[in-house]
Amino acid sequence: MxxxxxxxxxxxxxxxxxxxxxxxxxxxxxxxxxxxxxxxxxxxxxxxxxxxxxxxSGDTPTIEGAVFALQSQGKFGVHPGGKSALNLLGKAHYLEFSRQQFTLFGNENERIPSWLKNYNWDMEINYYSTSFLPVDLGLTDIEVNGFSIKVSGAARAIMECLYLAPKKQELKECYELMEGLNNLRPNQVQQLLEACTSVKVKRLFLYLANKCHHPWLEFVNVGNIDMGKGKRQIVVDGVYDPKYKITIPKNLVDE
Missing domain, CATH: 1.10.10 (Arc Repressor Mutant, subunit A)
Structure with a gap:
């Protein structure tokens, strides 16, 4: 050579x-x-x-290492979101999290490459391409093994959890996650809620924040947020909350 x-x-x-x-x-x-x-x-x-x-050679590729490649080399919008982002941020330490599943979010119509989809990561990779929030809003940088990746910040991550609820994410667990988010920045919450296109997510977010009595909620101007019209049945056979006009699980009301 x-x-x-x-x-x-x-x-x-x-x-x-x-x-x-x-x-x-x-x-x-x-x-x-x-x-x-x-x-x-x-x-x-x-x-x-x-x-x-x-x-x-000699290294074991990680899902974070794969995200690093997509973001820094492929210019993808794919990022860890939902519960996985909260776990990476240390915002879910009071709940038990296994590495059996990992949640990724990406832009609408954006597909993850076949090498990532077909590789055996020793965990289930759940990928969701959505447009309910703007591409770059509410993301934050974290360091992993000497490289940096973008993940959903805490406010965006809990909204991603609520986007998946109730079919792919239990609402009671969303409540438990929300309980730990007592220091969100009101201005960022405001930005995200105003930009969010999902009425379900906005109503559930405000309902849970109110239920947790988070002090930052006082500084969010709900009047500037489009809450949609009419009632929303989040679950069947639930309890109706007249303030946010949503039907929620009975086990959540009893908390």
């Missing part, structure tokens, strides 16, 4: 964060040809993840 090629692979491996994924398309665009990548693979420097991505 020439000194130039040796420097090239050494430079790549030195800058490769632990357990992070690199997209084949990004590597090729940055001067690593398919032929060169094939040579690196044969030399056991890099290991393919199905077709379309690589991990540094």
């Amino acid at each position: 020439s000194l130039e090629k040796e420097h090239k692979i050494n430079s790549l491996l030195r800058g490769w964060p632990q357990n992070a994924v690199y997209l084949t398309s990004w590597l090729v665009a940055n001067g690593y040809s398919d032929q060169l990548l094939s040579r690196y693979k044969k030399s056991n420097w890099i290991t393919p993840i199905n077709n379309g991505a690589f991990v540094k």
Whole structure:
């Protein structure tokens, strides 16, 4: 191997964060040809993840490492959201969370690549492409193993939980998650609620925040939020709340 090629692979491996994924398309665009990548693979420097991505040999790719690749190299809007985001932010420590499931959200009509979908992550990956909130609103950066990824901030994450409720997310658990969010920033909550297009999410969010007696709710101007018209039956055989005009589970009312 020439000194130039040796420097090239050494430079790549030195800058490769632990357990992070690199997209084949990004590597090729940055001067690593398919032929060169094939040579690196044969030399056991890099290991393919199905077709379309690589991990540094000896590392175990993580779902956060996959998100890093999508966000920083593929310019995807995919991000950890819902309960997974709250867990990464340390906002769900009082509840038991397993790594058996991981929730990702993305932009409307945005698909996750087949290499991510087909890889065995030793957990179920649940992906939802939606437009009920603007693409970049309410996200925050976190550090994982030496690289940075964008995840839903706490306010957006609980709204994503409510978006999935009640079919894919229990409302009682949403209430338990909301209980821990006593220091949300009212201005960000205001922005998210005004931008949110789901009447169900907005009404449930305000209902739960009110039920938790969160002090920040006093600084949210509900008059500027479009709450929609008419009643919303969130669950069958529930209890009707006249303030927010929603039918909610009996076990939530009794809390």
